[in-house]
Amino acid sequence: MAGATPRLDGQVVLAVFAHPDDESLACGGTLARLADLGASVVVMCASHGERGSDAGPVRDDDLGRARALEMRAAARALGISEVQLFAHPDGELRWAEVTLFNAEILLFIRQRRPSAVITFGEDGLYWHPDHIGVYERVLTAVKSLGDDAPPLYFVTMPTGVMPEIVQSAVARGWAPPAKGFWSITPESFGLLAEPHTMAIDVADAVPRKLSGILAHGTQMGTGHPFSDLSPVDARRWLGREYFRRADIPCRPDRILEDLCT
Numbered sequence: 001m002a003g004a005t006p007r008l009d010g011q012v013v014l015a016v017f018a019h020p021d022d023e024s025l026a027c028g029g030t031l032a033r034l035a036d037l038g039a040s041v042v043v044m045c046a047s048h049g050e051r052g053s054d055a056g057p058v059r060d061d062d063l064g065r066a067r068a069l070e071m072r073a074a075a076r077a078l079g080i081s082e083v084q085l086f087a088h089p090d091g092e093l094r095w096a097e098v099t100l101f102n103a104e105i106l107l108f109i110r111q112r113r114p115s116a117v118i119t120f121g122e123d124g125l126y127w128h129p130d131h132i133g134v135y136e137r138v139l140t141a142v143k144s145l146g147d148d149a150p151p152l153y154f155v156t157m158p159t160g161v162m163p164e165i166v167q168s169a170v171a172r173g174w175a176p177p178a179k180g181f182w183s184i185t186p187e188s189f190g191l192l193a194e195p196h197t198m199a200i201d202v203a204d205a206v207p208r209k210l211s212g213i214l215a216h217g218t219q220m221g222t223g224h225p226f227s228d229l230s231p232v233d234a235r236r237w238l239g240r241e242y243f244r245r246a247d248i249p250c251r252p253d254r255i256l257e258d259l260c261t
């Protein structure tokens, strides 16, 4: 069929994030679309998210174990074929075990030769130090490969999306917890981020993206803004994902660009 997105059988896509749930929130729709096309989608998650917020009924010392299970459930929802879950210390990713995590990323890229690598941008979606640490590790590792590096894509989120989701939930009667929405303000999502250069339509994957997000139950909680999004609102707010290709030497693969057509 003319203009159809090419199949990706045999190709590997690597997504590197900091905590279980980052993958679904940041680009779950794109990961699902890549899997639909036959790519092996692998998520490297730097930590178990053991210091995450809103543990609900889970004891604090069990949170990392609970979130590991949630990560695997989200992977099933999105068609992610492999999760590599590391135990770098949640909350300290920017400065702890820097050399080790860099080596782990490099080893994966050398062994599996992904056609694309996806991670956070400089802004870490909302200036989360762990996210910025992952951005730094991935950029350093990919750049070190020179012309043989895979293309690197930074995921971003436009400002306005998260405040709208929260305002909509408040209008439906949701009361933000006293310590805030994941202890952050919704306005900080996308704030002062470098502009995206690519938008990928993931409307058809929104139900799976939302399932991925909600699989992280310890972080979402009952009545969370995402928990009762209407299908129309979910499609409006979660139906496009935004990226910028790193301006560094790399191989000429363009599989994410092909998803934009």
Ligand SMILES: [Zn+2]
Residues within 6 Å of the ligand: 018, 019, 022, 128, 131
């Ligand atoms: Zn995170």
